[in-house]
Amino acid sequence: MISRLLVANRAEIASRVFRTARKLGIETVAVHSDADVALPFVAEADHAVRLPGNAPAETYLRADLVIEAAKVAGADAIHPGYGFLSENADFARAVEAAGLVWIGPAPESIEQMGSKIEAKKIMAAAGVPVLEAPASPVESDLPLLVKASAGGGGRGMRIVRSLDALGAEIAKAEAEAASAFGDGTVFVEPYVEAGRHVEVQVVGDGAGNVAVFGERDCSVQRRHQKVVEESPAPLLPDAVRSALHDAARNAAAAIDYRGAGTVEFLYDAASERFWFLEMNTRLQVEHPVTELVHGVDLVELQIAVAEGVGFDTPPPSGSGGSTNGWAIEVRLYAEDPSADYQPQSGTLATLEFPGAARIDGGYTSGSEVSTFYDAMLAKVIVHAPTRDAAIRRLVSVLRTAKIHGLVTNREQLIGILGSDAFRSGEVTTALLAKENLLSTVDDPGAAVAAAVALAEATRRPRVPVAWRNVTNQPQRTVFEDDSEDGLVVEWYGTRDGYRIDGFEVIDAGQDRVVLEKDGLRTTYEVSIDGARIDVDSSFGHTALRKRPRFTDPATQTQPGSLLAPMPGSVISVLAESGSSVTEGQPLLVLEAMKMQHTVTAPTDGVLAQINVKPGTQVAAGEVLAVVEEETS
Known part of the structure; x- marks a missing residue:
């Protein structure tokens, strides 16, 4: 029996494993990098061990440091989570050689499935269709x-x-x-152009016995990475569903699989054919939708199998035959879908969700999001009797969540869930390649509420804000937008309160404003953080930035300057100083949060200046290079 468990991972998945460990009465140990020391998962653990440094290669990918941390903390088992060392056969062997319980499949299974080329050969021999x-x-x-x-x-x-x-x-x-x-x-x-990504959850006992816990549809992806997952898979014929489950069971049995794993397939709805893609020999990010539909705790099953509970004894959380309702999960990322999914970093001022969803998160209000790791902030999961009910509930949760301080993909998630393609269930992996499906918040009252809140934040007690005897000129509050003039709100401060064309100010405060327009009354919650103002209402969230009255000359950059779109590391410099370049030509490549971004020439010209080299760490907005237009 496991008594003290170390999770060789971070953030959301570490917190998730700790939750089950606490339920089972198992003590927990966190390992953390310097960048992660203040994140919730560290405080949630009973014990914590520092891994000096920040980059994955010097912290979470150091098998020797993780095993040494387990010894220091007196742990008797290691759970790898997902990513990092979770599918590293050498790490699994080292854990077992250190006398610790490895909560995962046998190292041989990891090796067999770790090479997609070899995995295809094994699957073909087991009768599983392959491309x-x-x-x-x-x-x-x-x-x-x-x-x-x-x-x-x-x-x-x-x-x-x-x-x-x-x-x-x-x-x-x-x-x-x-x-x-x-x-x-x-x-x-x-390459199957309009394929669907359907995967099957399996749990094996290591002796050839495999339980199947249904399937998930993970077709909505950006850059080949999943964004929305659901269970069961929609519009799947019963015969295909049954064949997928059988193929997954055969795949896992072929390697005497032990523990939780996922067999991934590519499904062509037109021909009703499917092919093996790969097997993930670990817990999947999207495992919560399976748990909610099947009433199981997959982490608990992982621990039970590691403790030697075979399938001659019923699994502790059920056998997974029947399903209950529908579950959908979305991944909330700190990234900007409108700017080629550039990752975002910095302080997450507010992160609050209503209580109608399961939140598996790694951050909380006030957390610092670094550039060293994946950009996922949280998984938002809902469970409902029907798919339509689950979609409606999830959209409501996302729209009413308070997420301030960083740009996220929230509006894209809302747009996906509201799209005709998703609601019909006829989604493919090409969905986001055609359009980014960003939803927009059309709420003119948000800027008015922000202007009123700013005025309230600066006024003296019991003095009407900006009140004048002769109110022949309105006050103006200007917010940044794409136009030269900005987004302008004009208002008057009178003895009787505020006067704004089209709006009646029912109640005013620096954090709460109630407006009425055409008989419709709306409450706005406003958060002011310097020049940034976040406004939340039933319409959704609006982020605004107050335009300064005067521009600081020090903030100006010379024409042709290429600014770092995000903090990160320079991976490569693709052109030499003094060389001629053409518009759109790749000049530099940056990497942050496991994603790469190419910086291109804004115009034809000469690369007059390069300020960085490979390995340089840069801040967002830093001048990387300067391209001067060629003159006649």
Whole structure:
């Protein structure tokens, strides 16, 4: 019996495992980098051990440091979570060699499924359908998909639509895979343009017995990374559903799988055919939707199997045969979908959700989001009797959540859930490649409420704000927007309160304003943080920034300056100082939060100045280089 459990991970998944451990009466140990010391998961653990440094390579990816931390803390078991070392066979062996319980599959299973090339061979031998890569592709084989054999999370993956580009795309995928996984092996397979990503949850006892806990649809993806997941999968014929479950069971049994794992398939709805993609030999990010629909605790099952509970004894949380209702999960990321998904970092001023959802989160109000790790802030999951009810409930939770301080993908998630494609259930992995589905908050009262709150924050007690005997000129509050004049709110401060055309101010305070327009009364909650103002109402969230009356010359940059769109590390510099460049030409590549961003030339000209080199750490807004337009 496990008595003290170390989680070799961070943030959301560490908190999730701790929750089950506490339920079972197991003590918990957190390991943390310097950047993560103030995050909630560290405080939630009974014990914590520091891993000096910040970058994953010097902290969470250091198997020796993690095992030493377990010894220091007196832990007798290690749970790897997902990502980092969770699918590292050498780490699993080292844990067992140290006399600790490894909560995961046998190292041999990890190795067999860790190479997508070898995994396909094993699956084919077990009778599981696989996509066959053409030996010598021709035009009729297009499009093709280049994939990293040891990859995941969309890295080392390239779609190829021209045979002329195949060689270059393979080279790029090899370089990216070598950087991300230490293994540059890639392979090519047919790319199913309008496929659905359907995966099956399995739990094995290591003796060939496998329980299946239904399937999940994870087709909504950006950059080959999942954004929305649900269970059960919509519009799936019963015969296909049954065949998927059988294929997953056979796949896991073929390697005597132990613990929780996921078998992923690509499904073509038109032909009702499916093919094996890969097996994740760990707990998946999206496991909560399975837990809610099947009434199980998958972490509890992982621990039970690790403690030797075989399937001759019923699993402690049920056998997973029947389903109950519908569950949908969305991943809330600190990123800007309107700017090529640039990751965001900084202080998360407010993060609050209403009580109608399960929140598996790694951050809280006031947390600092660093550039060293994945940009996911939280998973928001709802469970309802029907799919339509789950969608409506999830949209409401997202719209009324308070998320201040950082740009997130919240509006995109709302747009996805409200789209005709998603509501019909006919989603494919190409959904976000066609449009980003950003929803918009159309609420003219938000700026008015912000202006009133700002005025209230600066007025003296019992003195009407900006009151004048002769009110022939309105006061003006200007917020930043894309126009030259900005977003202007004009208002008067009178003895009787505020007067604003079109709006009646029912109640005014610096954190709460009630407005009425055309007979409709709306309450606005306002948060002021310097020049940034966040406004929340039943319409949704609006982030505003007050425009300064005068521009500080020190903030001006010379024309042609290329500014860092995010804090991060310079991966490569692709042009030399003094060279001629063309508009759109890649000049530098930055990396932050496990994502890369290419900085391109804004115009034809000469690269007059380069201020960075590979390895340079840069802050958001820092001048990376300067392109001067060529003159006649």
